[in-house]
Amino acid sequence: MLTLLRLASFCFLTLGALCAMAGQSAPKRVVSLNLCADELVLALADKSSIQSVSWLVADPQMSFYADEAGGLHLNRGGAEEVLSLHPDLVVAGTYTTRATRTVLEDHGIPLLILELPESLVEVFEQIRTVADHLGRQERGAGLIAELRRQIEALRVPVQWRGLVYHPNGFTNGAGTLVDEMLAITGYENVASASGVQGFSQFSLERVVMNPPDVLVINQVAEDLPSMADQILAHRALKRSSLQIVEVPFKAWTCGSPALVEGLRILRSATGGQEEISR
Amino acid sequence: MRLEAQGITVAKDSHLILDDVNVCLGKGELVGVLGPNGAGKSTLLRVLAGLEMAGTGTVMLDGQSISTMGTAERARMMGYLPQKTPVSWPLSVERVVALGRLPHGDDPAGNEAVERALEMTKTANLRDRSVGTLSGGERMRVLVARLLAVEARVLLVDEPIAALDPYFQLEFMELFRSQAHAGCGVLIVMHDLTLASRFCDRVVLLSGGHVVGDGAPGTVLTESLVQDAYHVNVQTGVIDGERYVLPWDLR
Amino acid sequence: MKSRVLNTVLASSAIVLAAAGMTVGPVDLPVGEMVGQLFAGERSASTIVFLELRVPRGVLGLLVGASLGLAGAAMQGLLRNPLAEPGIVGISGSAAFGAVVVFYSGLAALFSLALPLGGIAGAFVGVMVLFILSGRQASTLTIVLAGIAVNAFAGAATALALNLSPNPYAAFEIIFWQLGSFADRSFEHVLFAGPLMAVGWFMLLWRPGDLDALSLGEETAASLGVSLPHLRFRIIAGASFAVGAAVAVSGVIGFVGLVVPHLLRPLVGFQPSRLLLSSALGGAVLVLAADIFVRVLPTATELKIGVVTAIVGAPFFLLLIYRLRQEEV
Incomplete structure (x- = not known):
């Protein structure tokens, strides 16, 4: 009887942990702070899980993803604003202000920093990384494959x-x-x-x-x-x-x-x- | 050559500096303009030179109003030496004197005029010196040389000798007298009563913006007129036929 | 020294430096081959580099240097103060503001003369403000202070205009406007700024004797037939045209109008009239020399020419202030 209980609790706990992990690997309130991060987030994430993107991406002169950003909250990257959005994942670039980054670290909010890629290899790696953090690995792989195809067609x-x-x-x-x-x-x-x-x-x-x-x-x-x-x-x-x-x-x-x-x-x-x- | 000013009135901030003043200057005359500080002497000189506009009144040179005369022509006819002449750059004496030729433009007789001016003021030996290195008396001589270089018919001079030592005071009065004798009309603003009495052909006494005396020194620099104008008592007398007028004590 | 000798030496130096400058650049031009092509009227990459890049640069250096030197000498003559200089008293800074407004608002794209005219308008306002602040014959202290005020305002206004411009590159270009450069200038700049600079020169060189007379004070000058209002206007307008058009195409290049007249003044017997032409030529020499220097210096990005003139001019300026303050005591 005791063994059964232990087995049951073990399964329950493991299941619970798996569920928790599954929950953790799919953030529901993603905030993106810079243009390049916006584009990757918009390309990979489920729109309902995006809390906010930067104001730059909504400008059609600035980005091809302006339409996709329609209806989303536009942030200006300030630390206060970001905190008030209660994000569970923040994606930013290397030039995002130090102040904002420090505040996020202090509050224990997960922060993903994207550097500017200097090669296609780095571009694909970045897509993979962002996809991982968003819990959309399949989507990431699919996007990479599509990109490869399009690039080769132009080579x-x-x-x-x-x-x-x-x-x-x-x-x-x-x-x-x-x-x-x-x-x-x-x-x-x-x-x-x-x-x-x-x-x-x-x-x-x-x-x-x-x-x-x-x-x-x-x-x-x-x-x-x-x-x-x-x-x-x-x-x-x-x-x-x-x-x-x-x-x-x-x-x-x-x-x-x-x-x-x-x-x-x-x-x-x-x-x-x-x-x-x- | 005749310079005539009539009815000159100058007011500043509702304060009358000159009130209906008449002055004239003829060829060969050395006229002294005297009066206490603030009587309006410098202002009168500026109006005569055409540098300041009178509220009312006219200034005529040989029958022509100076305001209708061209600036260049007026500059050629009338030479003016202000009370304070700063010299902004360390120019050489010769260059400073040569500035007197500016109203005449590029004329070839210019160099001779400059030489004559240097000779008359005995500044020829200073010609390459920088003006800034000269003593007070030397500097004044150079500035007078500049004035003489204009070779104008009318010389209007504002207190040229006040800061000079007795030697130069006498020398300058001699110089101006000889200019008058050469045919210029010379009008000098001055303070020294005795020098005015001895050298001037006529004296104009200004007080409070009015002309209180205009005539031969003997008739203007009388004890009573001087007392009223300057509020000082004077001692007068005659030496070698020339009259001296010495301020003696306060009234 | 006789003016003729001095001016000949300066003019020859300017020509030599302009020519030397045309042989300096990131690319080694095959001189012999290129000269042949030039005479034959052939077009090649080398001749394009030479005619469209090197020559305009040299010509512009000459024109701008002359404008700055001449304006400096004229202003010093008018204000009777050796510290009056377009950069120090804020005229160059105001000109930059005028040019920046015209440029970034898109006006300059509509018609190219708008750019130098904007610089001229800015310079004119700057001079007027300076005069209002410092009066007619101001002491050294007043001039320097008035200049600081005008410069501070013009600099801030320029930075503001650049930051407000929707073009993201504008804010970075402030370095060009405030430190000056002849890089990548073309013949178009020579064509639209040159004539306006020449108008300024004409105004400044007209009746040079007036400035000489002014050294004896305003009253004496007036009695010598100088019309003071006309003189003031002429110098103000002339300096505005010359400096305004220069700054519009090259940015602010400081201290030229300070160093050159100061060095040449003893050589012309301290006479303001003689100093004018000599300072124009001397200004051209200084700017051309500095422009060669920035091009031979092995820096990754070409140094801005204003840095060189500042390194030479700022110590000069401090020394001058020190000496003048001693004298005023």
């Missing part, structure tokens, strides 16, 4: 010279996600070939001397002037005959599935093929 052998030129003369050199994206879509990155590492300045003179076939410009916002954009309108670039293609900011700032759109645009500059429906 071509390297045959053109490309350069990404940001306002103020910055470019993405070797070891960056954008560099990899260029390689996938058939471009030799003029910057990495010239030895530029990471996100650095690349003088306009060098652009003119080693002109790419396609100059890729990061379009920040429509019709808003900045000193930085002036460089892109420089006569020196106009005189060199090169094709200019604009990739909107929202297509490749985060390592989210939206980067496929960025790849598509890069590919289209060299006569890319089928529309990949997002």
Whole structure:
């Protein structure tokens, strides 16, 4: 009789623990604090479990996921606001303010920090990590598989010279996600070939001397002037005959599935093929 | 050459600085403008020079109102030396004197005029010295040389000798007298009663914005007029035919 | 020293430095080949780099340097104070504010002259405020204090305008506006700012004798035929045009108008009129030299030229203040 009781309680406890674990591995009140985190959370989580996303993702100029964010509470990332939402998981980026992070740690709220991925491998890892934390491992795996398929469909052998030129003369050199994206879509990155590492300045003179076939410009916002954009309108670039293609900011700032759109645009500059429906 | 001011009235903050003042200056005349502090002497000089606008009244030079005269022409005809002349940069004496030629533009006779001015004030030997390094007397001579370099027909000078030692006081009065004899009209604001008495052809005595005396020094610098204007008693007398007027004690 | 000699030396130095500057840059240009191409009228990457990047940079350096030096000398002549300088008294800062407002509001994109005109308007307001604060012949202390006030306000207003701009890059660009740079300037900048700077030069160089007369005080100057209101307006407007247009295309480059006139003054016998042209040429020399320096310095990102002029000029400024305060005592 005693043994039966022990067995029963053991089963009960284990079951209870399993249930508890199951409950723990599926947060119900997810709060996301930055744009890139928002996109992954929106892509992976069940919408009913999302408590709040950042205000940036609701701007169609900032993100392809603006529609998905419809109806959700938009936060501004302040510590007070986050606490008042009673989250059971907070996803943020490395640049989220120290103050907010400290407050969350003090209150014992689970915090997942996402770094900016520098390669596709890191992008997939990040999707897996977020999926794990959200308890949506299957969904994560599915998303990764779909992304792989779409990326491979756009892959071509390297045959053109490309350069990404940001306002103020910055470019993405070797070891960056954008560099990899260029390689996938058939471009030799003029910057990495010239030895530029990471996100650095690349003088306009060098652009003119080693002109790419396609100059890729990061379009920040429509019709808003900045000193930085002036460089892109420089006569020196106009005189060199090169094709200019604009990739909107929202297509490749985060390592989210939206980067496929960025790849598509890069590919289209060299006569890319089928529309990949997002 | 005749400078005539009539009915000059200047008011500032409802306080009358000059009240219906008439003054004239003819060719070859050395006229002294005297009066206690605050009588309006400097203001009168500025109005005559065209630097300050009178509320009412006219200033005519050779029959033409100076307000209708062009600035450049007026600058050529009338030379003005203010009471305080700061020199902002350590310019050389020669450059300072040469500034007197500005109203004449780029004329070739300019250099000679500058040389003459330096000669007359005996400052030729100082020509390369920086103005900032000069003594008070030397500085005044340089500024007077600047005035003379303009070669104007009318010289309006505001208290040039007050801070100079007796040697220079006498020398300057001689200099102005010789300028008058050369054909200029010279009007000097001054305080020294004896020098005015000895050197001026005419004296205008201003008090409280009014002209209380205008004529030969002997008729204006009388004991009673001086007493009323300056509130001091004077001792007067004659030495070598020239009259001295010495302030003696307070009234 | 005779003006002619001094000015010839300065002008030659400016030309030499401008030419030298055109040979300096991140890319090594094949000079021989390129010269051949230039004469033959051929177009190549090298000629594009040279004609569209190096040459405008050199020309702009010359124009801006001349404007700053000339404006400094003229202002010092008018205010009769050797510390009057467009940067110190806040005119450059105000010009930057004017340019920033025009630029980030999108006006400059509508018509390009709007940018230098914005700088000019800003500079004009700055000078007016300075005059109101410090009066006609202000003491050193008053000028410095008035300048601090104008600079503080203009700087804050500029930062505010940049932060309010919806373009996220704007806030970072404050470094350009406050420290100045000739990087990536094009011929367009020369074309729309150059003529306006020239208008300023014309106004400042007209009737130089007036400033000489002013050294004897306002009354003497007036008696010598100088119209003081006209003179003041001319210098104010001229400095606004020259500095305003310069800052609009290069940001604030400080201390040029302080260092150059001060160094050259003894060489021109302290005469304000002679100092004008010499300071223009000297300003060009200083700015061109500094611009070569920032390009040969092995830094990852090109150093802002205002940093160089500040490193030279700030100690200079302190020394000047010290000396002037001694004299005023």
